[in-house]
Amino acid sequence: MAMNPDMATTSDGAELSRLRSLTGIKWSRDPGDHLLAAWVADMDLAPAPVAVEAVQALVDRRDFGYNRHASAQLPAAFSDWQHENHGWKPDEEDLLPFSDVLHAIDMALWMHTKPGDGIVLFTPIYPPFIRAVEHGDRRLIDCPLDPDGWRLNRSTLEACIDHTTTAILMCNPHNPTGRAFDREELTAVAEVAEANDLLVISDEIWGDLTHPGATHIPFPTISAAADARSLTISAASKAFNLAGLRSAMAYVGHKDLAAQFEALPSHARGGLSTPGAESALACWTRGGPWLDEIRTHLTAQRDHLAGRLAADLPQVGFQLPEATYLMWLDLNQTGLGPDPATVIKEKAGVVLSPGEDFGHRGDGWVRLNVATSRDILDQILDRLVKLLAS
Numbered sequence: 060m061a062m063n064p065d066m067a068t069t070s071d072g073a074e075l076s077r078l079r080s081l082t083g084i085k086w087s088r089d090p091g092d093h094l095l096a097a098w099v100a101d102m103d104l105a106p107a108p109v110a111v112e113a114v115q116a117l118v119d120r121r122d123f124g125y126n127r128h129a130s131a132q133l134p135a136a137f138s139d140w141q142h143e144n145h146g147w148k149p150d151e152e153d154l155l156p157f158s159d160v161l162h163a164i165d166m167a168l169w170m171h172t173k174p175g176d177g178i179v180l181f182t183p184i185y186p187p188f189i190r191a192v193e194h195g196d197r198r199l200i201d202c203p204l205d206p207d208g209w210r211l212n213r214s215t216l217e218a219c220i221d222h223t224t225t226a227i228l229m230c231n232p233h234n235p236t237g238r239a240f241d242r243e244e245l246t247a248v249a250e251v252a253e254a255n256d257l258l259v260i261s262d263e264i265w266g267d268l269t270h271p272g273a274t275h276i277p278f279p280t281i282s283a284a285a286d287a288r289s290l291t292i293s294a295a296s297k298a299f300n301l302a303g304l305r306s307a308m309a310y311v312g313h314k315d316l317a318a319q320f321e322a323l324p325s326h327a328r329g330g331l332s333t334p335g336a337e338s339a340l341a342c343w344t345r346g347g348p349w350l351d352e353i354r355t356h357l358t359a360q361r362d363h364l365a366g367r368l369a370a371d372l373p374q375v376g377f378q379l380p381e382a383t384y385l386m387w388l389d390l391n392q393t394g395l396g397p398d399p400a401t402v403i404k405e406k407a408g409v410v411l412s413p414g415e416d417f418g419h420r421g422d423g424w425v426r427l428n429v430a431t432s433r434d435i436l437d438q439i440l441d442r443l444v445k446l447l448a449s
């Protein structure tokens with residue numbers, strides 16, 4: 060595509076040059092130094108310094124051999140972190156490390172459900188969940204959140220369940236809407252799961268990134284019955300910006316599933332990389348102050364985006380997310396058609412996540428990642444304003 064000269068002008072050229080020199084997918088997947096990337100859920104902000112120091116120390120020591128130093132301490136560190144931040148103290152005995160969150164989800168669905176089983180997803184939904192269900196020939200049970208507030212509705216959930224249903228796969232906080240489900244909603248999930256003997260997989264990777272006024276409630280804290288039906292998975296990777304280092308922690312409250320994991324050949328669960336374990340340990344033990352600063356910035360970015368949308372782009376619909384650094388935007392009234400992300404990339408040079416990837420309810424929507432500098436967020440908005448004015 061020919062480069063639009065407007066797109067090259069930037070008041071923060073050094074930061075854009077740095078981002079464009081990175082090899083991570085966010086800025087390198089789509090070639091072109093006119094593009095602004097706001098799609099995949101990586102932050103443009105540098106990762107937590109404690110994580111960088113932990114990885115740097117490995118490099119300085121040339122310490123690349125088999126290594127259990129951090130991974131041995133990680134269950135205790137995770138349990139303490141959850142306790143201090145979310146009032147949940149998982150038993151270390153029930154924690155299993157995985158290379159990443161999706162790894163744990165795929166394994167659980169593979170072992171605990173069978174082809175033809177119905178798996179409930181709360182839509183619109185993070186695209187790899189759709190793939191996780193469909194790849195194994197499980198049946199996707201599409202349970203829509205209420206678009207007016209993105210609430211999880213008990214009667215909608217009850218109506219979705221049929222005799223084939225064996226699991227609910229949810230993420231809380233929710234990607235892409237940014238909802239942090241409240242006690243009433245999670246209690247509904249727990250009770251419907253109990254009544255229908257369902258496994259509840261609760262992906263809580265966004266749990267540390269709530270905005271002021273919202274609370275992340277770990278699913279196992281809802282009740283003893285919820286705990287005993289759950290696989291609850293988290294990671295340091297979203298909050299501390301470490302997605303490429305690969306590490307996650309799964310709490311297996313569901314005893315049959317725990318036995319299935321236990322019965323696996325010893326390497327089938329994979330394992331943590333040493334940088335993944337060292338960085339997660341550093342964050343969960345010493346990363347709190349950095350995270351506080353980042354959350355303040357992310358809330359300011361969210362509010363800035365919301366303010367500019369209301370002032371400059373009133374035709375764009377949105378609800379303020381309670382968590383995550385993502386904004387789920389309704390572009391159906393903009394005249395850009397059912398696939399606005401493609402039009403925006405071609406005509407404005409802004410790369411967003413296409414709504415259609417989040418299920419059929421996503422047509423006409425996009426997901427925008429605000430975890431960048433104020434200047435880059437403003438450039439993205441300026442381009443959208445110009446496109447929609449033309």
Ligand SMILES: Cc1ncc(COP(=O)(O)O)c(C=O)c1O
Nearest residue numbers: 100159160161185230234262264
């Ligand atoms: C809800 C959710 N789960 C999982 C992931 C990916 O986690 P991992 O890289 O540990 O598989 C993401 C990434 O954005 C996510 O939003």
